Amino acid sequence: RYKGNFNASEQTEKDLANKVEQWWNLGETLNPEQKSWRDKLGSGYRIDRVRLWREIARVEELRQNDLVAATYKIRGMRLLGEDRFGDLPFVLRTLENKGFSREATVLEAMYSKPSQQEKRCAELLDQALLDNLHNSNWEYEFIDDRREKSSYRASVIVSLYNAAKKLPLFLKTLQHQTLIQSGQAEVILVDSGSPADEYAVFKQLAPELNIPIVYARSQQRETIQSAWNRGIDLSRAPYLSFLGVDEIILPDCLEVLAKELDKDLSLDWVIGSSLVTNVDMQGSWVNDIMLYYREGYNQDLVYLETCYLSWVGSLYRRSIHDRFGYYDASFRAAGDTEFKNRILPFIKTKVINRTLGVFWNYPDERTTQSSLAEIEDMRAWYLHRSLAGIKYAFADRKVEDMEKLIYQCLCYRKSYCGHWSTDLEYAYNLSLLLKEKMPESTALKYFDGIKTLFNSYRALDWIPKISRLSPFSLLLNTEKLAKKIQEEHRALGNPLANLGFKPTYQIFNDNRHEQHAYLWFTEISK
Template identity: 30%
Template sequence: MVRAISLLESSHCHEQQPLRQSPHYRNSTEPPLVTAIISVYNAERFMRGRLENLVEQTLFAQGLLELIIIDSNSPQNELVSIQPFLTAYPENIRYLRTERRETVYAAWNRGISMARGRYVINANTDDRFCANALELLSRYLDADPSLDAVYGDWLVTNIENDRFNYDAHQFHFRYPPFYPPLLLYYQISSHAVMLRRSVFDKIGMYQSDLKVAGDRELMLRFASAGLKAKRVAATLGLYLEHAVSVEHAEKSGKEELIALRNQYTSPERLARLYGRSVPVQQEELAQLYVETGALGFQFYRWGDHWVSDLDFAEAMFLQALVWDPSNALAHQNLGIIKSIRCGEHTGARFWAGIARGVLPPLVSVIVPTRNRPDMLREAIGSILHQSISSLEVVVVNDGGDDLTALLESLHDDRIVHLRLPERRERSAARNAGIRAARGQYIAYLDDDDLYYQNHLATVIGFMEQQGVPAAYSDAYRARQQSLDGNYVTIERNVIYADEFDRETLLCENYIPILCMVHKRSCLETAGMFDESLWTHEDWDLWIRIARHYPIKRVPRITCEYRIRDDLTNTSTRHKADMVATRKKLYRRYRHELRNPSESLSKQQGGLFNQLVSMYQTLEQQLASSGWPVEEMPSEPFLARLFVETAASRQQLLSAWWWHRAHSCVKLADRLYCLEQAIAADTENAAATLERAQLLCQSASDHCACEAALRALLELNPLDRSAAGVLLALQNRTM
């Protein structure tokens, strides 16, 4: 028997100060979008904090969140905390007390029956949501009508009524993408999944006689019915782990789990969890049992500890042998379980190899590397510590020294190691990594760069929210110097922070490779990295992806790429090749320009800046080479520099003349060296710019100055300063 009670009827009520309505609250006449159900029993110490947290939700402020409180005849005085909220928000909060205690799932069923919201979610009294959690989840359901449920990640605490301060006692718990067979091991859709209200019309309500496993039982029915759930890559709230919760206090939980497993590992039910039609062949059915067993090793991490269930895994392998007595994987795994129990084998690497074929990661990060072990260790560490745990790191050793010992020392089975027998450069190395990758999303990190902790979660979460197959974030450029054998960052700044525009992309490479994440499926249409390109291979791929798919920018700094003053960056050493590939890409995609007159000028400006950068680097290399500045370089010396820089003989000679000009004291000598530099290579933008500046500063020969400015503007028509000076000179001579 249940009755809704008036606040004045309750013997639990005590006098309390009235609650003031939030100034942001809007009493909407629209029906609520979301209904949050709060089941109450022995929760007096949590009640006020729970309700404060819910009325602070962004959806509540919009009048789109309904709260239904089901008091299962609690012996405590929760109503004294509930009453002020009922008074302040009578249209959005409803309260019902039962005359006898019921299970939490019976209470949820009552709340669902009363719910007016399109979506429903339970809100445990001892948990706390982030302020926008319910709005975020509802947006995903709004955006994708094919979705029936969404869930996200949680912070875990052991302190009651804790707050989101990310102290050492809190740790992230990352849920996997929705993979129904994992429900046989744990509640993968979290303890607070948001469901469409219509789901209960399709599959029925929670099984109310269960005390602990009712939410898992519902999701097993959900999956068996072919309904679709999705994990949102975001931290939604704060979960309290304590010994007196229903999950830990009820002794019936183990028996309920055993009953569920017996029910859903029957051949027909198990096949449905894998999305297979029934009946299936005996060999195929045996393989399903093997795959289910393979999930039982280290299926999640709780704080610092991995959780396994070898007993259930063993039962699944034995069941596989019932259907296929010759199944080799089942026999092998049973042997591994025996050796693990005897302490003879950790099982981690072997088992990970089996599980790798069962549950693919959400994202694969491709890391090409060659002989930079210390930097590589730091780069990989930044990936392994991502807030997303469903990932793999595909390390591609591009013909360098053996990395086996280094990678094994990291003790993480998410690392995949590929070793190319000879150096094939970055494009080929990345393509090899992509071919080995299993993730739905592909990301990239060079071995000398870093991800910040939330990089992948931020970009992938944005992609899923916006429904785009490719997105990029912003990054810091970190300038480093060598100090006592170590690199020290002396400056960080943001160079690129541009919204996506395909016309601009055809003119300039403004998306650093570590910022980009795209779906693997993009490569099926756009193709892989062009292995004929040593540099700008990422730019070329972005252009091809943008032909077919929308790309969006995430306006968040989530990573950093590093440049070092000692020229050890790959892109720094290959500046001459960057000039050549820029020209090649401009020619390759010229026909795709929508506004050729303006964009061609932008391309000339981009090439000019690339040429200046190349000559600055070549001069730096000449200065550090030890070759006398007053002596013309020898052919063997030029040949050695060609190998190091990929610059042509004429470019190297031009760079030497420009370098020599900086040692001249007299203006005439300096101008002579600059003219020789330009004669050796008319594209020496640095020498052309400097010569124009010197001639205009001397003001002794207006004609020479005007000619120098015209030469400069031929290389860079976007140089407004040069154009302004030229116009002033022309007006003066008229």
């Protein structure tokens, strides 16, 4: 199948479209209901991915889809931990041309000069903290302020862009918040230069709603992080909540979460679980999709799975921004992730065991369904997973905290999954820091096995000499190795074993296969 795809014609646009579809089919099982068992065996390959992704990148580059091509090449560097094929110049040039200069800077720091990687990444992390310490002095096209009090207990900040059709249902649902009903919470609508007429909808609804609310509009389109920073500036409350018009919270959500913050002055951010649902264009429920279930939460799990701490069904102290800074308005899709990683070392968070947030998944596209978020995640997420990022997070933490997270890297549950996952790369980098801090730590008994398995998983993503049976032979040997190391690690024991956390090594349940592993399907002209 590989040979046939490599040799397929590339003479015309149609040839290229056919070829990229063939590669897609190798990477994912397309239309499985239409496939025979033989066809299914020849699709959905999950090993030798770097070869597959770089070939898709090459064809997409020929089709002038440079940004998608760059995204696949970034994946190759990320999975292999280096620029093995000299792709960095193309990636940097493409990112600069497409307006991703900050991400280009991060990639250059991570992959251009390995000997300087840690130092350059640390400088970028420190600079991000400094750059976002202060909010902007905002100007507005107009502000329609219908609040009657100078202070409230909680603010709900809502960014608006092309939201006119969804706004009525959102506001009519939000008004049932118990804190809003009692006049203790305000709603702040920030119109980011939207081409739709949300303001007309607002003016029509406001008298009927009769709630503390302000509508502010910027003159030009801005990022959602800019809108949130504007909302913070307009807020008159010590506690903040952020929602989109396709997200909602249960009626007592703000009241329940505010009580948690009231009774523990050291607590900064509190959240419950959140349900994702499909709705039709009128907002009527169609079906439930999944639950972000956060039971068993501890704050360091956010370093392994960012959705453990989020915004829908949460509330946090406004003073976080006074102490540690604001959202980075240069982000278009991943600014929430970057903000969490930037401030997480300095705050205290908590989960309560209630479902308080609901996502309304309308049948239209979200920003995060493009490669935009994946590219920005190099700056928002992967920079923080480098050794420099781990030192940023754990430099002032107790050794016991680092040891506990290493154990959890070997067996943890993502908030949206039911199975056990691993994160061997994070475990490896965190172990390197632990070796510097306390070489005699008992958690380092796992280090050799972690390193061996991490390198074996990495070897599955690039098989230099490939033959008809070599991928499956390598996969079988890696599975045997994983089972052997799992038995060795379980025999060592760990303090979390009595809670059910036992090293569990399934190749395709490692984070390298569970994050940014899907394909980006570009337009095909028939």
